[in-house]
Amino acid sequence: xxxxxxxxxxxxxxxxxxxxxxxxxxxxxxxxxxxxxxxxxxxxxxxxxxxxxxxxxxxxxxxxxxxxxxxxxxxxxxxxxxxxxxxxxxxxxxxxxxxxxxxxxxxxxxxxxxxxxxxxxxxxxxxxxxxxxxxxxxxxxxxxxxxxxxxxxxxxxxxxxxxxxxxxxxxxxx
Numbered sequence: 001x002x003x004x005x006x007x008x009x010x011x012x013x014x015x016x017x018x019x020x021x022x023x024x025x026x027x028x029x030x031x032x033x034x035x036x037x038x039x040x041x042x043x044x045x046x047x048x049x050x051x052x053x054x055x056x057x058x059x060x061x062x063x064x065x066x067x068x069x070x071x072x073x074x075x076x077x078x079x080x081x082x083x084x085x086x087x088x089x090x091x092x093x094x095x096x097x098x099x100x101x102x103x104x105x106x107x108x109x110x111x112x113x114x115x116x117x118x119x120x121x122x123x124x125x126x127x128x129x130x131x132x133x134x135x136x137x138x139x140x141x142x143x144x145x146x147x148x149x150x151x152x153x154x155x156x157x158x159x160x161x162x163x164x165x166x167x168x169x170x171x172x173x174x
Contacts, residue, residue, distance in 0.1 A: 007145035011059050014039070022118045029120035030073055044146065044153045046098075047160055052091055054160070056153050057124070061141040064103045064152060066125040068092055075119040077112060087168045092123055094167070098160035099127050103152070106130050109138055 003009070017039060018028045032039035033053065044056035046066065057065040070088050074080055080088060096108040105127035112123045126138040146152075 005145075007059070011143070022116065025118070027073060027118045027120050029069060029122065033069070033071055044149045046095075046153050046157045047164065049164075051087065054091075054095055056146060056149055056156075058146050058149070059143040060146055061143055062127050062138060063129075063147070064099050064105060064108075064125070064127040064156065066095060066099060066156065068095055068123040068125065070121050070123075074121040076114040076121055080121070088121075088123070090167055091164075092125070094163040095125060095156075095160060097163060098156050099125055102155040102159040103127060104129065106132075107134075109136075111139055 004012075021028045021031055021039070028039050036042060040055075041058070044058065045053065046056065047054040051071055053069045053071060055067055055069075057067050068088075068091060070080075070084070072084075074084075077085075092110055096110065099105050099108050107128045109126040109128065110123055111126065112121065114121055128134065128138055
């Protein structure tokens with residue numbers, strides 16, 4: 001029997017680490033944020049401030065698969081205040097625009113899958129490119145190792161940073 005590729009073995013190790021933290025009653029995302037990447041690593045960060053960490057998924061379902069983490073611990077969307085909802089979705093819309101601009105995505109799907117014994121709200125952005133099949137199949141596409149992650153993060157960052165001014169403030173609609 002052939003051993004799985006190295007990236008799959010690494011993803012399995014990550015899964016075991018997450019499960020161990022959860023068995024201890026520790027939120028893996030909070031732990032990762034507190035340790036500067038002690039679970040998920042510090043690579044492929046697109047943007048970070050006191051409220052958000054936006055980074056590429058290291059085992060993406062599509063090129064540019066991006067994770068938007070809201071840093072304050074919330075189990076899911078239903079626990080956000082109205083002000084937090086506005087802030088979270090402002091940032092997500094800006095990240096979607098940046099992915100589209102930087103990578104030429106035709107559409108970017110937004111999804112949250114907070115489940116399991118200990119949850120931490122994060123939103124996933126799944127780009128779809130011209131010629132690709134539409135619909136929810138993007139959410140279950142096979143994972144693969146990230147390719148050109150540093151360059152992809154740099155390109156999205158360059159498109160996102162100009163959009164991040166006045167987040168949470170009053171802004172006119174365009």
